[in-house]
Amino acid sequence: MTAENIYPIFDTLLQTEDKEERLKQRAYVIWMVGLSGSGKSTLARALENTLHEQGFLTQLLDGDNLRVGINNNLGFSEEDRKENIRRAAETAKLFAKCGVVTICSMISPTEEIRCMAREIVGDRYFEVFVSCSVEECERRDVKGLYAKARAGEIKNFTGIDSPFEEPQTADLVVSTDKEPLEESHRKLVEAVLEKIKYEVE
Numbered sequence: 001m002t003a004e005n006i007y008p009i010f011d012t013l014l015q016t017e018d019k020e021e022r023l024k025q026r027a028y029v030i031w032m033v034g035l036s037g038s039g040k041s042t043l044a045r046a047l048e049n050t051l052h053e054q055g056f057l058t059q060l061l062d063g064d065n066l067r068v069g070i071n072n073n074l075g076f077s078e079e080d081r082k083e084n085i086r087r088a089a090e091t092a093k094l095f096a097k098c099g100v101v102t103i104c105s106m107i108s109p110t111e112e113i114r115c116m117a118r119e120i121v122g123d124r125y126f127e128v129f130v131s132c133s134v135e136e137c138e139r140r141d142v143k144g145l146y147a148k149a150r151a152g153e154i155k156n157f158t159g160i161d162s163p164f165e166e167p168q169t170a171d172l173v174v175s176t177d178k179e180p181l182e183e184s185h186r187k188l189v190e191a192v193l194e195k196i197k198y199e200v201e
């Protein structure tokens with residue numbers, strides 16, 4: 001909720017387009033969605049490295065890292081998950097306003113939450129569904145969290161005792177349980193480059 005007596009300035013600010021012209025890139029927020037262990041952080045890091053090597057200015061906002069800093073007072077209740085995403089989306093929007101290609105890796109389990117992120121970010125939102133079956137994520141169990149969730153040591157764990165609604169309107173889907181990392185990475189880079197390349201009309 002916004003406080004009263006607040007007067008944001010709009011008209012005197014430099015526009016995103018001015019920053020994009022300086023950087024010679026289009027600012028997008030690449031919002032990577034998927035179960036824990038699906039490959040969001042792995043692909044987000046690989047994407048950022050590739051874009052950086054190609055001369056783009058990027059910023060990675062990873063869910064776990066945000067939870068150490070700006071979101072360190074939030075847990076995993078429904079309300080906190082929403083607030084987690086709201087702050088991530090607002091932060092991503094600020095980076096994008098500055099012309100930066102911003103890559104967010106956040107589980108984003110429900111359509112409601114993703115809708116909010118899309119609304120906050122606006123037309124520069126590009127959603128990537130990192131698809132992977134719960135069975136495969138659990139087999140990988142990169143952080144040992146599925147084992148803890150099964151043992152009842154973690155409550156409300158997405159995919160186990162908290163829902164994950166598969167995105168129906170993602171801009172790109174990569175299936176990390178069906179293809180090697182290199183293939184998912186190649187598809188992701190190709191789709192993102194198409195969006196962020198700078199072309200003067």
Ligand SMILES: Nc1ncnc2c1ncn2[C@@H]1O[C@H](COP(=O)(O)OP(=O)(O)OP(=O)(O)O)[C@@H](O)[C@H]1O
Nearest residue numbers: 035036037038039040041042142176179180181184
């Ligand atoms: N095609 C693929 N793309 C991405 N990762 C893959 C692929 N195939 C196998 N993997 C493996 O899956 C694991 C994904 O772990 P990662 O930490 O990236 O998941 P995450 O989605 O970020 O999870 P969390 O939400 O818990 O942060 C890695 O060990 C990675 O090597």
Ligand SMILES: [Mg+2]
Nearest residue numbers: 040041064105
């Ligand atoms: Mg991760």
